[in-house]
Amino acid sequence: MLDAMIDDDHTAVRASTQDGTYPRPQLLRSAWTDLCGTWSFAYDDADEGIASGWSSAGVSERDIVVPFPPESSASGVGDTGMHRVVWYSRDLTTADLAGAGHAAGRRLLLNFGAVDYRCDVWVDGQLAGSHEGGHTPFALDITGSAREGARIVVRAEDDPLDISQPRGKQDWREHPHAIWYHRTTGIWQPVWLESVPAVHITALRWTADPRAGIVTADIELSVRPTTGTEATISLSFDGRELAAVSAVATDRETTVVIPIAELRNGQSYEELLWSPENPRLLDAEVRVGDDVVYSYLGIRTAHVARGRFWLNDRPYYVRSVLNQGYWPESHLAAPSAEALRDEAELIRSLGFNATRVHQKFEDPRFLLAADQLGLLVWGEAPGTYTFTPTAIERTTREWLEVVRRDMSHPSIVTWVPLNESWGVQHIAADPRMQHFARSLVSLTKALDPTRPVVSNDGWEQVDTDVVAIHDYEWRPDVVRQRYATDADIRRLIDSVGPAGRALILSGDVSEAPVMLTEFGGISFDTSAADGAWGYSSATSPDDFAERFEGLMAAVHASEALAGFCYTQLADTLQETNGLVTDERTPKIPVDRIRAAIVGHHAN
Structure with missing residues (x-):
């Protein structure tokens, strides 16, 4: 809760020190109610729930622990079969309303972190709203049903065979195979309640420009404010105020520019900068009318x-x-929120300064941990498996929503809208797919011009800012020779890449950094996993260490590579190519992993 973020003077809330309990870390309110926990749950394989009146009556087939998907054991259900439609229900209590700070004249918001893939929500038998997009948050105004005993009912639909949904590594077959995993159906991120004024902040985005000595806040409001409504912003660092400004909010979207005097001192401005070595965060309080939120x-x-x-x-x-x-x-x-922070801490402890969260829009609380601990993140989209007008629309909509959601996190330094031509499988020969990939790059930069964009991580890239190469060659001597010099790499770019595909289809990459953004993938199966899989295999801890260290030495020997991304952190089901097990236990000593990862490239 917010108690842990209150300064000694008992007035200033410091969002930068939060513990990850609150689901939306860069737009906090002091009063809210966590609705995670036990809900009623039912499958609806015959899709008869609406006709049977479940939207009013709710369901009572069994319990489920929200926000865990029913495929998981943590949910209490643990059914990994194919179920297209699922239902949830839960009654509001007096304590729920009080915890959210609800009172007469205020609006009550029901927030969902993510529901896969589409859903309808009823409260007290009335449709409160619908949402499509399995990875993006949404909020519903349920003020008209804000009473004790009001029943929240959620119908989620997630067709396991629909390959035009952005689904990442969720398997379309009944059982996980190769690099694909169990599906995630329905509610899978936090649900919470909060009470707000009629005019309230719905989104807040930050852009910092240290060269100009300014920070810009883009504020979105629920409705157009009345004449004379002020937006007031104060920024502080380590409890010390840096700046405070006020501006009149005249529309639902308001931009406020905040000069930071200390950034104009060329000899000391770096004392305010964020980096993995010094993850400094500024706290913010934003007031618009009667609404106040806390951010960083x-x-x-x-x-x-x-x-x-x-x-x-x-x-x-x-x-x-x-x-x-x-x-x-x-x-x-x-x-849990603690598990997300533990993940970031584990990555840092192994010698990495960055991570690429693969085929998934990660929970914002992981980004909070990355911001606090100093971990660079490449934000990557979950792919579809087909190229159709529906797939284009769904991919674009979710991608833009997440860029807007996450662009204020300093840890995110690169965007990756496509990976290995998933959803654009014939991009090398199909101009339509090239146009789509190029448009995603352009749209991303239209929303956020402050970060590089990798157009299609791995190969067949168009207008990319980074030449991102996937190469699962297991012989260190071949890797060493392939990437030894800039000339060697340029020959690779001009011919055919390691996966037998062209690396660059269009765009000038003569000045672009080249990174080996997937390699390794050495399987060392410590748990006798069924169908254990990797790109190469080790037979013992020593064999695994020698293979891993040999590949890392070959990569570090390159005078031309600007970085790398090793595959992968943890074993995942039948994918046994992690540096740690699925329980996050290192397969070889941490010091040995760290030494190989850092090499001579300590920043």
Whole structure:
């Protein structure tokens, strides 16, 4: 709760010190009610729930623990079969309303972190709203039903065979195979309640420009404010006020520019900058009319030039790891906020300064941990498996929603809208797919021009800011020779990549950094997993260590690579190519892993 974030003077809330309990870390309110826990649950394989009146009566077939998907054991259900329609219900209590701070004249909001894939929500028998997109948050105004005993009913639909849904690594077959995992159906991120004034903040985005000495806040409101409504913003660092400004909010979208005087001192401005080595965060309080929210931000720059990735206008070598964001007991849903922070801490302890969360829009509380601990993140979209008008629309909508959701996190330094041509399988020969990939890059930069964009991680890239190469060659000597010099890499770019595909289809990459963004994938099965899988295999801890260290030495020997992303952090079901087991136990000593990862590229 917010008690842990209150300064000694008992007045200032410091969002930068929060513990991850609150589900939306960059737009906090002091009063809210967590609705996670036991709900009633039912499958609706015959799709008869609406006709049978479940939208009013609710369901009572069995219990489920929200927000864990029914496929997971943490949910208390643990059924991994194919079920297209599921229902949930829960009654509001007096304590729920009081905890949210609800009172006469205020609006009551029901928030969902994510429901896969589409859903309808009723409260007291009245349709409160609908949402499509399995990874994006939404809020519903349920003020008209704000009473004790009001029944919340959720119908979620997730067709396991619909390959035009952005689904990432959720298997379309009944059982997981190769690199695909169990499906995630229905509610899989937190649900919470909060009470707000009629005019309230619905979104808040930060952009920092240390070169100009300013921070910009983009504020979205629920309705157009009345004449004379003020937006007041104060920024502080470590309890010390840096700036405070007020502006008149004239519309639902308001932009406020905040000068930071300390950024104009060229000899000391770096003392406010965020980096993995110094993850400094600024606290913010934002007031619009009667609404007050708490937030945080980091000041830093990220760009590419001269064959390097640059952080805060300095070359920065990226040591990243591929992270599936999957747990054996809870699947794509995190077991807890603590587990998300533990994941970020584990990644840092192994010597990495970055992670690429793979084929998944991760829970914002993981990004909070990355912001606090100093971990760079590449934000990647879950892919579809087909190219149709529906797939294009769904991919674009969810991608833009998540870019808007996450763009204020300083930890995110690169966007990845496509990976390995998933959803654009014939991009090398089909101009339509090239146009789509190019449009995603352009749309991303229209929303957020402050970060590099990788158009299609792995191969067949168009207008990319980073040449991102996937190469699962297991022989260190071949890897060493392939990436030894810039000339060697340029020959690869001009011919055919390691996967037998062209690396670049269009766009000038002469000054772009080149990174090995997937490699390794060494399987060392410590748990006798059924169908254990990897790109190569080790037979013992020593064999695993020698293979791993040999590949890392070959990568570090390159004078041209600007960074890497090792595959992968943790074993995941039959994918046994993690550095740690699915329970997050290192397969070889941590010091040995860390030494190999850092090499001579300590920043």
